[in-house]
Amino acid sequence: MQPIRVGLIGIGVVGSGTFRVLRRNQQEIQRRAGRGIDITMVADLDLDRARALVGEGVEVVRDARKLIADPNIDVVVELIGGTGIAKILVLEAIRAGKHVVTANKALLAVHGTEIFAAASHHGVMVAFEAAVAGGIPIIKALREGLTANRIEWVAGIINGTTNYILSAMRDKRVEFAVALEEARKLGYAEADPTFDVEGIDAAHKASLLASIAFGIPVQFDRAYVEGITRIGAVDVAYAEQLGYRIKLLGMTRRREADPERGIAHGVELRVHPCLIPARRLIANVEGAMNAVMVHGDAVGTTLYYGKGAGSEPTASAVIADLVDIARLHDADANHRVPHLAFRPDALSNLPMLPMGQVITGFYLRLRVADEAGVLAQVTGILAHAGISIDAMLQREADEVDQGAVQAGQPAQTDLVLLTHECLEASMNTALAQMQALPTVLQPIVRIRKEELA
Amino acid sequence: MQPIRVGLIGIGVVGSGTFRVLRRNQQEIQRRAGRGIDITMVADLDLDRARALVGEGVEVVRDARKLIADPNIDVVVELIGGTGIAKILVLEAIRAGKHVVTANKALLAVHGTEIFAAASHHGVMVAFEAAVAGGIPIIKALREGLTANRIEWVAGIINGTTNYILSAMRDKRVEFAVALEEARKLGYAEADPTFDVEGIDAAHKASLLASIAFGIPVQFDRAYVEGITRIGAVDVAYAEQLGYRIKLLGMTRRREADPERGIAHGVELRVHPCLIPARRLIANVEGAMNAVMVHGDAVGTTLYYGKGAGSEPTASAVIADLVDIARLHDADANHRVPHLAFRPDALSNLPMLPMGQVITGFYLRLRVADEAGVLAQVTGILAHAGISIDAMLQREADEVDQGAVQAGQPAQTDLVLLTHECLEASMNTALAQMQALPTVLQPIVRIRKEELA
Incomplete structure (x- = not known):
């Protein structure tokens, strides 16, 4: 079988890794894919550096559109990044009937709907293993x-x-x-x-x-x-x-x-x-x-x-996508995995919940006056909001702010609380009330907590 | 699209999990696969239990061959285990042109060459995600x-x-x-x-x-x-x-x-x-x-x-294979992933190394007489074999074998050594020499060690 011919746009850290790994492991990859995967053209603004990286036998161009328009290119690998020119080029490649491999999470996160719709319309694959967690095939x-x-x-x-x-x-x-x-x-x-x-x-x-x-x-x-x-x-x-x-x-x-x-x-x-x-x-x-x-x-x-990053780990994901494409580029759409795991006509409109409706645990750190009754006030507010406490830690005043004490200011202490899961909106209400207490001396630090059990 | 029709052989722990998960998540799975995956026939020696598990609408047979011969079955799931009847049935299913999904590691480990060759010959897939590490898609x-x-x-x-x-x-x-x-x-x-x-x-x-x-x-x-x-x-x-x-x-x-x-x-x-x-x-x-x-x-x-095991985790892997097959069952072989990752004609005959040629680190525990010179003898033997020591631990005699000391026997102590990587053959030689020392009082315990860096 003919090798799959790949055009690479942007030969920086990941691009040069992709080129290097494809060269080094070409035999191993061909034994798996049943055909070669050849980078036959590279587009990069820095022509000299690109030429030095790829050596003889690979065409290097400045204008990515020339690469996209080339009828001898089967797959376009976009490694420019960003949502500007990258978006234009990816959509042009799709319209030209090229399969696309990209590591560009920003592009897909912001314009994914448009890009995947275009890909489905033109019957091409847009593969993005490299966009999330680098080399991990997540x-x-x-x-x-x-x-x-x-x-x-x-x-x-x-x-x-x-x-x-x-x-x-x-x-x-x-x-x-x-x-x-x-x-x-x-x-x-x-x-x-x-x-x-x-x-x-x-x-x-x-x-x-x-x-x-x-x-x-x-x-x-x-x-x-x-x-x-x-x-x-x-x-x-x-x-x-x-x-x-x-x-x-x-x-x-x-x-x-x-x-x-x-x-x-x-x-x-x-x-x-x-x-x-x-x-x-x-x-x-x-x-x-x-x-x-x-x-x-x-x-x-x-x-x-x-x-999750780096030249060759990310290249590992880019090339895995190329092998998938080498296998399926001439298959019909039913033989391919849907871009977003589910068939485009089976995507759901399950709404995104606002943060107030999120359920999570919390870590709270309060700098409080070291005096009787403070703990009762704080825990009373949480109890009233229906939030239960999982663990607590109180640092002695002298450990926390010896300087303040020596300066004759009132003693302070850190009150650290872990809560069980609760509605974030309930926590926001409780936080506002706790912050309003005269005994709470600094802005409360709030970090979410997940048990991941 | 028509659902893929699955025949399940052996509805035990994994089989019932497969049935249950397919029923429970049928909508989710269909949104991904683009078609339903229906278990339409089950073969099991315990007819009553099988019928009770699957309910109405699924044919239950005692003879797995009836299931294999049924022209309405597209895929056979083998969950009997073992290398006896399971082998016969899997090969019969392949010859009948059915795709096969199996969780049977013993069968594939022992007869894999024969089974994958038959599958290639008959143009069917044999999928085995469930055979290794249960639900992990390794x-x-x-x-x-x-x-x-x-x-x-x-x-x-x-x-x-x-x-x-x-x-x-x-x-x-x-x-x-x-x-x-x-x-x-x-x-x-x-x-x-x-x-x-x-x-x-x-x-x-x-x-x-x-x-x-x-x-x-x-x-x-x-x-x-x-x-x-x-x-x-x-x-x-x-x-x-x-x-x-x-x-x-x-x-x-x-x-x-x-x-x-x-x-x-x-x-x-x-x-x-x-x-x-x-x-x-x-x-x-x-x-x-x-x-x-x-x-x-x-x-x-x-x-x-x-x-790595359990009813539904293993079922997760079985069903992932069924979804792959639902997608690719009518694709040609070039569109499918080779059974053993590499094309059958590209498998290599890289030899398996005998254990003597393995390179690994070692943990050694020696029960030795607690007397001067023992450590020098032991380390001398290792040094002579070119094996370097990474860490050492010596337990005081009184901690180790107070009973022996009280009985008036010579004091003993445990000598624990970690070595750097070496050839297993070198270690075997050194072990024999150490074991022969009169000051080594019991069989030496040897456990391999890997840094996995």
Whole structure:
């Protein structure tokens, strides 16, 4: 059989990894795919660098449209990133009848509906294993490996930068800014780390996971997103004492209607820092590694772990998609796996739940005046809101703020509470009341908590 | 589209789970597969029980051959187990042009070559996700998710019974027999636990993993198999002190030729108890859970975790195979994934290495006379064999065998050594020399050790 001819747009870190792995393992891959997979053309703005990377025998062009228009190209690999020119090129490739492989989570999270509709219309595949959790074949696991299941929830550490920072904060007992600087030095964080540390990148990925887990359109705009910039070393330490780790979690969960609690049937989709019991496997995923837990009604809890980024791990996912395409490019649509796991005509309009309707546990840290009655006030407010307390920790005043005491100010103490699951709206009400207490001296720190049992 | 019509042979624990999950999630599954998956006929020797399970509308027969011969059946699910009648029925189903789904690792490990050849000849699929690690989609991950990679090694906890027993020995500080009895009571071990505790079940699964990892025929008969029956609570405790856990590991590794060390190019395939650093994720897989690590040259190390047995977890894998078949049953062979990940004509004859050529680390426990010079003798033998020591632990005589001392016998002590990687043949030579020392008072306990880095 003829090799599949691939055009690669953007030969940066992942693109050069893809080129290198395809070359190195060409024999192994051909033994599996039954045919070769050849990158025959590369489009990149930096022609010289591109030429140096691919050597002789591969055409290098500056204009990606020339690659897309080439009738000898079967598959277009888009590795530019972003939602600008990448969107235009992906849609042009689809309209030109090319299959597309992309690692671009932002593009699919924001414009997925339009792109997958175009792909279905033109009878081509848009494959995106590399868009979520790098080399971990989580898209395939969810989309094909767990098809028997009604998926109940998915929870993942799907951003390596933030996991590196949170791991460093715990290991080295340093604050966020110090850990971020270290991550930058090691190449785990970009010069502008906003997309990572604010949770946006994780939310792109979580939106895709929600879609293929529940058979709903990709809806990044409905995701709740909170980053890790306000996590303090003190919270990491308190969590540790309570038997928990703080991780940035991408979480999506199906909820049944519960009229008594005022909850509608729908889907939670949220990215935020989260306490996880230290004994869970996922709590022990350290450094820049990724892991995704999937809970299905038949299979129970499964977990998938590996490198979530990097040149060759991401290339591993890109090439796996190319092998799938090599196998199925001339098959009819019924032989292919639907883009979002469910048939396009079988997607549901299960609504996204607003954060107030989310059910989760909480970690609360209150800086309070060290005087009689404070604990009764705080726990009274929680009890009144129907929120039960799971664990509590009170630090002696002298440990917490010796400086203040020595300065003759009133003694202060840290009151740390873990709650059982409750409605987020109830917690918001209780938080407002607690914050209004004159004995609560600083803004209350609130971090969500998931048991993932 | 017409539903796919499934005939189920053997409706025991997994069969009834398959029936139940297909019924419960039929809508969800149809939204994914684009068509229904209906169990229309069941064959089981216990007709009454089978009828009670499936209710009206499903034909129940005693003779599986009637099911196989029925032209209205598209796929046969074999859930009898064993290598006797199951083999005959699977081959008959293949010859009748039916696709086959099986959870039968013993059958495929022993007769895989014959069965897959017959399937290719008759143009049908034989799917076996359920045969390894229950609900974890590890076959799909290895066969499709990691196709870019040259797989270097696979290491798995792929037998829940033995993992339960080893976890209990550690948690409760009990001996093997006590833990086994507890596993029996909880239904994790069968009345005759031989297949599990002697490592045979794990070796069946490891043989399949080796085959799809490296593109070699299934060769259970070439696997080294050692069970956990001789592991003592004392070894579990010493391992713990040294920062390790003891797990029954199914391990397969590709080795490059190394003429200097006398090693040929080939594949290690072995199941045995194994020390693993406690900080590895896989070392923290507890109870009856399963996990498989796969190391590929591009992706690095990945891990897949979940329930390795049980009614619905295993059914999850059976049904995932049925969905794949529903999608591809009328596709041509080029559109399908090869049974053993590599095209039948591209399987290699990479040889299995004999155990003497295996490279691994070791844990050694020697009961020695507590007198001067013993340590020098032992370490001298290891040094002479070119084996370097990684860590050592010596228990004071009074802790070890106070009884013997009081009885006026010579004082004894336990000498525990961890070695770096070495050739197993070198270790065997060294072991024989150490065992011959008059100061070594009991048979030396030797457990292999893998860093899995």
